[in-house]
Amino acid sequence: MNELQLKGAKAKEIAVFLRKVSSGEKNKVLVRAADLLLEKQNAIITANKADQKNAAANGISGPLLDRLVLNESRIQGMAEGLKEIAALSDPVGEILQMEKRPNGLVIGTQRVPMGVIGIIFESRPNVTVDAFGLCLKTGSASILRGGKEAIQTNLTLEKILQQALAENGFPAESVQIVKDTSRESARELMKLNEYLDLLIPRGGAGLIRTVVENSTVPVIETGVGNCHIYVDDSANLEMAANITINAKTQRPGVCNAAESLVIHSDIAGQFIPVVCEHLKEKNVEIRGDETVLKYFPEAKKATEEDWGTEYLDLIISVNVVNSLDEAIKHVSKYSTKHSESIITENYTHAQRFLNEIDSAAVYVNASTRFTDGYEFGFGAEIGISTQKLHARGPMGLKELTTTKYIIYGQGQTREG
């Protein structure tokens, strides 16, 4: 057996143990791991510097290199994250419903651990600690395959997390880092159906597409957000401008930031100059259709490609439509089904937008930036699901669990 098969078999074996441990025991591991991260931060920083040096030698620089960096404050953040997860209530064991059937069988639905969860991610080493914490809290063994740029850091983190596990009587391999960071190991992980119950990609659009297109293991697709704001003819235009600026500029590099602004033609002449001026003040590049260029000549001409692009940057595409129907059609065509918002004072338009837009989160009169596990009140998240199976929208602890039916009988047999 190669590395992944060995790790898979080990994780599957450990999942049996993890199904039985109590919340209190899991929380002790999480808190101890948080403390150990701080105690051993010099070792982490040393490993991380080695990774940075290799990355720089391989021509990695700028934001890509920055993602890889761990310093005292980031390690502090990771430790706090684990303590926050420890403080959340444990979804495992919850009975969601229980009913007595006419034949006397008592049938209940119970939340139980997923089993073995694989995570494929890129160069951010904080994902390692976060994924470990969320999987352990929900009673699953985890197999984490980060990018090759962060391998020294990840192996150092693995050692620390495994120490916290072992000290508390847990099998150390409850979390395992994949050492082979080749493309082949990623592909193999995507086919590890025998051992993995779930595979989650965390990273950019390219990584997610590769995982979705190649995995036979059940995958939850996360993250890509070509989010739209539609400003209706009846919108409060001051509110519309505020929300647009917030959704575009408050944190442009995240998946719930707005990428596209759709404007009703009746208010285009009044709204475009104002909103574009505000966007310009915030250094946002505007790529518009002809009507936008007419009312704001400084805008660049948008291409077909712009409508479908998640910029993750200070750029926005803007177009004008003649009706709510046209707006819904445009959004439906280009949306990645993450988050969309209508700004309107019209009751029927608000209801139609909520009903007819097929995205994970559909808003009336609010910024798309709220699509987030913390903002939704889950307290932690593993990502934002943009697919329809199992979990949709921000995924909290519950979404990392599954259910089973438990049935209490008194000798019932089936006759019909």
Added chain:
Amino acid sequence: MNELQLKGAKAKEIAVFLRKVSSGEKNKVLVRAADLLLEKQNAIITANKADQKNAAANGISGPLLDRLVLNESRIQGMAEGLKEIAALSDPVGEILQMEKRPNGLVIGTQRVPMGVIGIIFESRPNVTVDAFGLCLKTGSASILRGGKEAIQTNLTLEKILQQALAENGFPAESVQIVKDTSRESARELMKLNEYLDLLIPRGGAGLIRTVVENSTVPVIETGVGNCHIYVDDSANLEMAANITINAKTQRPGVCNAAESLVIHSDIAGQFIPVVCEHLKEKNVEIRGDETVLKYFPEAKKATEEDWGTEYLDLIISVNVVNSLDEAIKHVSKYSTKHSESIITENYTHAQRFLNEIDSAAVYVNASTRFTDGYEFGFGAEIGISTQKLHARGPMGLKELTTTKYIIYGQGQTREG
């Protein structure tokens, strides 16, 4: 574009329409389709006879040929099935929860249609009508790919179902039968990520394995059941015998029938002769380990392969263990995670079995035959999920839907 791409694009377009129709409108189509099936039963039977003739010419016979056959009573059953689906309450639109956040945002979770559902199945033409009904009721367009043996029947059924749709103002292609029944078309359907939200295989273990191992579209794995009955040392042995006989023989060809009996050694000498004699009376072939052969010499010797086999026939594997731990280990090793039952009067053993067995349905003192949408009170089912994502156990109408977040704001923007 080839057939599947055209059908996929059409279905995706129609899904927009189906998201908006009311339950009443959908129910009218279902009832009209039921009536049309009866009105046009001669056409169905003629097409089905042509399929049977071709199948016989290709050497298909026995139960395989029987599955293909439609007669008046089976058509009656299909029509009644549609009317039952019409009578069920529609899960679409239900608000699962709604909460006001501290910032005033009102965030709700709403049940919405899946979109486009693909079903791959074998030669039973009743699956065509059943899948159409379940998908339409839950607001999804369906693409149905049945086996080549049933293609004439399926195309006749498609015409009838599409007539019922068109007469009620629905796009006829809300249900579409794939005409190309080649192996290639099945493989292509498994990769149709652009158009399909979900793919469900309905059929034997081979079909399900092929779909799971080759699909990049999200799949729900259904059906294979190597179900166990464990008779504990403290079991009421009369109850244990009744349940074993029921679970094995009441309908041996279905996925929730028991395939394997695990017996505690302390009661082996007392229980084996009795239960085996009863099984023998019901013409069940017994394949046992050495202890079983000792107490019931007529049994055949079981091989390693027997422990993992779903017979779907009047055969049962029987082995003896020395403890509950051994029983849990044996079941966990060979189970397909469908349904397992412990027969015991010991409270702690019952609780441990419920907690530690990782199957979709875990029973105490009842027959595994109850794992079924009707028996669980769902009123209809598309299959029994044996995987952990999205749905586990019997899948009713709710499991064919997804959710979205709907958020009512008053101009909220995000600051932190």
